[in-house]
Amino acid sequence: MKYLILIHSNPRPWGHPTGDYLPEFQDQPAEVRERLNAEFEEVLTELQNRGELITGEALGDPTSSRLFRWQDGERLVTDGPYAEGKEHLAGFFLIDVESHARAEEVTHRFSGPGETTELRPVMS
Template identity: 70%
Template sequence: MKYVIMIHSNPQPWGHPTPEYLPDYQDMPREQRDRLYSEFEEMLGELRDSGELLTGEALGAPESSRLYRWDDGKPLVTDGPYSEAKEHLAGFFLIDVDSQARAEEITSRFAGPGETVELRPAMWPGGDD
């Protein structure tokens, strides 16, 4: 089963890794941040080695996005971001796991101070898995 893990964040200024720009992380001692980064990289390595991590990408600043909506029978292009929300999609990871329970176990390891992590099943073509 494929799932997308989406990392929502609100760093100001925008940058990656996003935790470097979040007050919750900036307030931590450097040793604690280094430990968290090390544990995260170790987890990614384990997921790559097991074949569960298919891909992942950091995304550019929300202000760099372009939105395409259908209007008056044609696409209407506007600058992003599309919402007034403070949090924006910072990046994603695509995983392929045996169960929703495993996807939830993995996703819980992505959650960090000041960030929101969303887990959503991928559907292709038009159905589960």
């Protein structure tokens, strides 16, 4: 079963890995930060080794986006960001796993302080 893991975040300045630029992450004691970073590397390596990772990408600054809308019968193109929300889509992982429980487990380990990690099923 395929799932998309979406990382919603707002690193300041925009950068990757997002944790390096999130106050909530940086405020953690050093050993917690190290543990979270190690966990992230571990789950990523595990996904690769098990043949569960399809792809993953880090996205550019949301203000660098271009928005294409339909207005008054024609396309209207403006600069981003798409939403003025607290968080933006910062990156994603597409995975193919055996069960929903496994997808939740992976997403759980991807999440960290200062951002929201979303798990969505992929339709087929």
